Amino acid sequence: MAEIDGERxxxxxxxxxxLAALWAAGRPQSxxxxxxxxxxxxxxxxxxTLLARLHQKGLIDRRPGGRGFVYFPMDxxxxxxxxxxxxxxxRDSDRSMVLARFVKGLSQADEEELRRLLEEGER
Known part of the structure; x- marks a missing residue:
């Protein structure tokens, strides 16, 4: 972890x-x-090191640019x-249970939005 102004x-x-810096830039960055x-x-x-980790996790990609690489977010x-x-x-072996508990915890508005999105996907 990095230490900044006495804080970790x-x-x-x-x-x-x-990621925020890459999103804000809107184009690949060194x-x-x-x-x-x-x-x-x-x-x-x-x-x-942070860029390498994000690249390994598949959250950013890179391509040759300048004297090294330029990086950009995947999403x-x-x-x-x-x-x-x-x-x-x-990560869980019982997907149905995870989804059931997720849906149970949704607000009424979120549940309605999820239903709308699922119906839209069926069309």
Whole structure:
């Protein structure tokens, strides 16, 4: 974990900052550009490590650019949340029970929206 102003930041928080910088840019960015766009001052090696981890997780991709790589997100924030939901669903052997409990915990408005989306998908 990186230390910033005497505080320790979790890897997840830093990864989220990297993703936010890439989403805000709207185009592929070098590690140096990502580092400049981040709100917290990080070492070059920390940013490179974060980009490598996100790439290994399949959350960002890269292509040759300049003297190294340029990085870009594979999904927007909504797509990332959906990917996480799928990942959690895949981790349990009883998908039906997980889905049942998920639906049971939905608000009335969310349940109605889910029904609308499912009906729309059937068309």
């Amino acid at each position: 930041r979790s890897a997840g928080e830093l990864e989220a900052s990297v 590690a140096a550009q990502v580092r400049e766009a981040m709100p917290q001052p990080l070492a070059r090696t920390t940013v490179a 927007d924030a909504h797509g990332l949340t959906a990917r996480r939901m799928h990942h959690e669903l895949d």
